[in-house]
Amino acid sequence: MSDRERRAVRSTYRSLRLAVVVLPVLLVTAIVSEAVRAGCWLDSLSAYYWTGAHDAFVGALCAIGAVLVVYTGADDVEDALLDVAGILALVVALTPTEPGPGCGGTGAPEVPVVLADPRSGLTALVVAGALAWTVRAVVAVRGIPARRPRVTDVAGGVLLLVLAVALLAAPGTVVARAHGPAAVLLLVAVVGVMLRHAAVARAASARWAAAYAALGATTLVTLAVVVALHVTVPSWTASVLVLETALVALFAGFWVLQTVEMWGVDVVRPRPDVPRGRAGAHGVRAP
16 A cells, blocks of 8 residues: 555544544534524433424434444444444434423424424435445455455344334334434444443553443443433433433544544554554554
């Protein structure tokens, strides 16, 4: 690989990492702006789907999902978890939660029918995802060096298949209930990415591994508290909103740490012919 090609690869990976840091800022800024404009806070981040923050909410989540899918993890397990998290982020973006009371308990906002029915968007996701995973399999088999698809390669494809079957068998259930479970599973997958990255980073630095593990554990505990509040104390709306915002901050914090750690890495996974002296825990360091 020439120096120019190496710089292009490094710049691309840096841009992808930075995108996952900047996009949550876009999401949170839109929600804060909407809350300031309306003069009150709604009971969850998802409730802002039905407000003026709708476009930023859907756009940011779709962009985050796409980046997570195309980003290559440090190993096959992390890569599979990123694929699953990316698809789930797209499902969360495309399947709204039920409209809740507006500011001051004024009642649910008037909902356009086209926004309340996500079946067209989910169908498009299944079709585009199937095409993407087919192309990925062909590239893996016919690439240089060629390799057989691994079990971890099909994790995202299996999730898309489940979504397709659900859309065919019970479209009403998907429309009404997919958002909540998809959001929880998205964060579980993100925790998995954090903990797996901690395990991989341990080979290079115990400090980085400890930081990633702490973020993963904190995210898991925060997620458990959010789910418990939703189920047991639905009136604590402010607490849920704050904790959901904290989850977004923890997610962004993980990517900030990963970006700092891997800023000088040219490729995430070194080729077998790269000398051990130039290959770290994650890839080839820039000369």
